[in-house]
Structures are given as C-alpha cells and as structure tokens.
Amino acid sequence: MSAVQTREHPALRRDRLAALGPLGKPVNLILVGAAVFLLIGCLSSQIFAQQTVVGLAQGAVYGSLALALVLIYRATEVVNFAQGEMAMFTTYVAYQLTTSWHVTYWLAFALTLLIAFVFGMGVQLVFIRPVQHTSVIAVVIVTVGLFILIDGVVGWVWGADIKFMPAPFGNTVYHVGGVAIARQDIGTILVTIASVGLLWLLFQRTKLGLGMRAAALRPASARLVGVRVDRMLALGWGLAAVLGAVAGLMAEASEYSLQPSFMQPILLYAFAAAVLGGLESPVGALVGGVMIGIFLNLLGQYVSFVTSEIRLPFAFLVLIVVLLIKPTGLFGKKKVRKV
C-alpha cells in the first residue's frame, strides 16, 4: 500500500494536466487534422457548414451526457445505464414547471437543475450505495432496474404521448454567408460551454472539487486524509444528474417535442462519445460527443445509404471500431494491472 501512495501525487497532477488539454500527443494530430478538414469543408460548401453547425449542437448534447457518464464512471467505476432516463425525468419536471405551473423558462431551468442535483444524490444514496461494493453486475442491474422504474413512473404520471414545451431561444434562424444557423443551436452550444465551464471551475479551483477528485482517484487514501468519500460520491452523482438535466433540456429544445423514450438514442450516442474519448477522460467525453455529432450529420448528408434508421447502428459501429483499435479511447490512459 505504501508503494502505491508515493505514486498518488503524480496521478492527481497528470489528471489535472489531462483536464487542461493533452500536449504533444498523437491525439493532437488527429484533432488538428479533423479541425482542418472541417474548416476546409465549411469554407468550400454551405451545406457542409450547415451540417457541421447542426452536428456541433447535437454533439454538445451528446458530450454533456457523456460527461455525466464519465463523472460517475471515474468516481465509482460504474456505467450508469439509467443516466439518459434520469435526464428524461428531469426534463419532464421542467415541462411540469413551465406548462402546468407557468414558471418562466429560465427560472424553471434553474429549478430543474436544483431538483436534478437532489435527485441524483438521492439515487446514489438509496439505490447505488447498498450494492456499490458487491459486484459490477449487481450495480449494472440496479441501474437497469432504475431505467425501467423511471420509464414507468414518467409514463404513469405524464403519459406516453408527445408533449410540447416553450422554446428557450425562440425559432429565429440567422443567415451567415448563406448558411442558416438556428438560434437554438447556438444556445445549446453556449449553455453546454457554460455548464461545463462552471463544472471545471468547481473541480479544479475549489477545495470541494479537489476532495471529489481525490475520492474518485484514490478512495482509501482520500479517506485517510479526511475526505468524506461517501459524501463526495453522492455529490458526484448529483452533479452528473445536473449535467444530464442540461443535456435533456437542450435535446428537448432542439427536437421541439418530449416523450419518454427521447433520451434513449442520445444515451447510446453518449456511450459512443464517452468510449471514443476514453471512459475516464472528461475532456475526451466532450470532444467525443462533438466528433460523433458532426460525423453522423455529415455521414447522413453525403452517404445516401446512411438514412435516419441506420444512424444508431453507425454509432454502434463507431463504438466497436474504437474499442477494437484503441480501447482506451483518444484521451484515455492505459491501465497497468498487476496480476
């Protein structure tokens, strides 16, 4: 145990560096290449630019949900299969606030995030903590049970028919050099940047954030230096639920409609994004989300075989290909395991 402890500080430090952005790695070449490709494409074709912007907004949603998954995975090594449904539930809370109780959209937005935070913590306390130390399969099954439970509760309370909410950014469309850009898409991107930025500040610039990172990376040692690990894990679930709520609200706003199954495909894209970025890397989750959003949109535009039905299987293909070629993803680090 003592041998492990000497290696802890570099691990935390490396983690901070990874969050700031990896420097001088082959990943950078890929990212720069992709950026150049997108830039040339956008300059040479208006349709290309249009699809890129739409893909960017969708990718921001995938990225936020992927980030929520990564937060939980880093803290508890659990993939939360109910993450999308939790986001769906909070979106219904926002629907209740805005349409039935006539709260203005942004106030409802803030209230929803608060409720999501409490909800996420509650889920961790009630359902996850009791099985946390049993087996991976037990935890996975509890999240699967949650998936079904939330689906049922939402269907029970609100019904399965399509609902409509007020649009947060209106329906304005700007025209920039012949490219139509919806105000909604810009709003989605900005909201995502803002929420991720705040989260980054929390994790990197506050003592609480330091405690949470320590609890996630080395729970045993963190406990020894006085970090309340259990509390930190619950906080992590709460924050993940908040991010999920942002993703859900923004996804609802760009789809203009709400139904109980609307987060399921997005969850799969978020899985693909998280794996593409490396399941342990927050930056990777965001970059992966944006890449998948843009990639799928361009694919749908230029490859006639890829119709809307086949979009999901393509996300699956991305996931499999990434897992086979580079299981640690773009930003992941190889884990050395002692036998």
Next chain:
Amino acid sequence: MTTRPSLAAVVSCLVAAAILAVLPFLISGYHQGLLTQVAVFFIAILGLDVLTGYSGQISIGHGAFMAVGGYTTAVMSYYHHTNLIVTMLMAFGICLAFGFVVGLPALRLSGVYLALATFALAVSMPQIPLKFSRFLGGSNGLQAQTVSHLWLYGVAWAAAAILFVGAWLILRGRTGRAFRAIRDSEVAATSSGVELPIYKTLAFGISAAYAGVAGSLFVLATNGYASPNEFTVALSLQILIGAAVAGLGSLWGVLVGAVFVGLLPEVSSSVPVVGSTHGQDVVFGLFVIVVILLLPTGFAGLLARLRVRLTRQSMASINSDPGTS
C-alpha cells in the same frame, strides 16, 4: 472428474417436468401462452447464464441474438414455408455462427466495455429490419405460420428441457471447467493450458444459439409476428434481469428467474392501483432493485446459503457439545 447430479436435483427436475407436462391440460389457452413465455425466457436466461455466469462475459445484448433467431424463423416460414421445428434448428445454427462472430471482438473487451458494446448491439439491432424493410417487413413485421397454444407450449418446454440437459452436460465436464477457470482468472486459466480464444468464443456461440432458439419461439408466441417493436432493448434488459434474479453461475435458479420476468408483469397488471402498462414498469423496476438489494447473488445464492445453514444445523445437532459449533 465430471460431477454427478445429486439425488435431490434429479428428483426435483423430474417433479418439475411432471408438473409442466400435466399443467397445460388443466389451464386455459391464455395461461398456456403465459407459461410458453416463461419457457422462452427460461431458454434465453439459460443461454445468458452460460455466458455471464460461467464464462464471466457480461452481455446486455441477448435480445439482439433473439432477434436474429426470431427473424430466421419468420423469414423461412414466410418465404419458404419451412417446417417450424426446422426453422428453430436453423435459428440455433445461425445464431451459433453469429455468436462466434460477435465473440471475436468480445475477446478484446471485458467488464464495462463489453456491457456497453453488447448494449449498443441490442439498441442497434431493431433498426436493421427498418432499414431493409422490403425483405424484412419494416415496422409492420413479418408473419410466420401461426400455431396453437398447446403445440407451442409443448414444443417450447420440450426445447427448454433438451437445452437444459444440454447445458448441464456441457458445463459439468471439461468445457464447463474451462469456462469457470476463465471467469475466475484469465491469467490462471491460460497458464493451466486453457485456450482463451477458443473457449470464450465458444461460450458466446452456445449462448447466442440458445437465445436464437428462444427468439424463434418468442416470435411464434407473439402470434407469429416478427417485428422490431418486439425486440427492443427492453427485451435484453429483461433477460439480464432474469439471469441476475436467478443467480449467475447456477442452473437451478434459472426457472425462478424465468418466472420472475415472464409472469411478474402479468401479475402486477392485475394489481388495482398500478394496473396500467406504466404501473407494470414501476412494479417491475422496483422489484428488480429490491431483489438485487436483498439477494445480490440471486435465488441460487439464497439456495446455497440455505444449504449451508441446513448442513450446519445438522452438524450442530450431531455434535452434542454446543460449545464447539
């Protein structure tokens, strides 16, 4: 060193078989249909147990294998009017091959990553009939031959019995030992001469073949319709839940798991307050969580614990001195 079945195991199997053989003549066609559903889940969970419980590879995508098996039956019956039993054998064979193919990339994945990949497979698979709708019927589905409730009940439980014995025979010998060795430690298994690639893909193949037969029966049980709406991710989740409730790594709990996922939605729909479709989901989800919280090792784990307690008690009663126990 093959294990022999204990007397209690043989007797309980025979009793279960006898009850299942007599039962259809005492109940209505509707209830026969319900029990057929249980048989379908029994076979699918058996398959998943071979994979996850014995070889330690998790799969949240068994609904995808069921879809392949189900569509095999539907396509052969719709286009070629093949005998349904033959289509089941074909489903077994095709899914065996498909399972091997899926098992190859799975060699490089484990734990959470394998769960994610198989989950993605389950979500993606129902999109395939929508894409190739001219051949596979799109969202309307494809109609296989319809059969009577009694015929299906008989065939389903006969298949379940054959596959159960098959699984037991596979798992009790050399192959089963290799599976368990891989599950417990891949490194230790390799160094004892177990060829990982062969046994891991074999487990996937067998497991998928079982799910294929289940899928084939599943299609026949839904009035012979193979449609994408029947093979959603929820089906895969149900199988996984059934396996967890049964208790992984033991064949004896499978029946309990199958009854749990096959009958609980029906039972809960007759409960007054929550008797809607969504109420079913609420009850089902809650039950799943409660069962896992109370019995992390499933029904089989409970059985094992009871057995330990019973032996301890009988040991204690033999030892006259209470202080030594």
